[in-house]
Amino acid sequence: MxxxxxxxxxxxxxxxxxxxxxxxxxxxxxxxxxxxxxxxxxxxxxxxxxxxxxxxxxxxxISGRMPLPPLSLLETLPQPVLEKALWWEGHILEILHGQAPDAPQGAEVRPEYAPTRSLTARERAKAGW
CATH class of the missing domain: 2.30.30 (SH3 type barrels.)
Structure with missing residues (x-):
């Protein structure tokens, strides 16, 4: 079909x-x-x-936004390292799903990260190219 x-x-x-x-x-x-x-x-x-x-x-x-994994092992890292890892995770999830993990439910996908764009285009948008 x-x-x-x-x-x-x-x-x-x-x-x-x-x-x-x-x-x-x-x-x-x-x-x-x-x-x-x-x-x-x-x-x-x-x-x-x-x-x-x-x-x-x-x-x-179609889960839409994937839930963040449990922190467990990440919680054993020093606080500055954990904060940096979570910062990177937010950016990566935004590239993959079009929204940051802390975006409100039902928020619009930012056009530069729309799923209709290639992953490369979304990565370049995030990098500011």
């Missing part, structure tokens, strides 16, 4: 999809490949055309 393929914003890191008979996690998305988790082997690179053409393809979970 074509209706399942046309989704505003495209496929995003952290979403779960059904492909080739299994539910997999999207680890990365580029113009040339979608990198999917594999249960028993290394991550799998799949061209987007092959992914979307698969009769089994379905987006299973």
């Amino acid at each position: 074509m209706g399942r393929l046309a989704r505003q914003g495209g496929l995003a890191v952290g979403e779960r999809i059904r492909f080739d008979g299994q539910v997999r996690l999207v680890l990365a998305v580029t113009g040339r490949a979608v990198i999917l988790s594999e249960l028993t082997s290394e991550p799998r690179l799949v061209p987007p055309a092959a992914l979307f053409a698969d009769g089994d393809f379905e987006i299973v979970d």
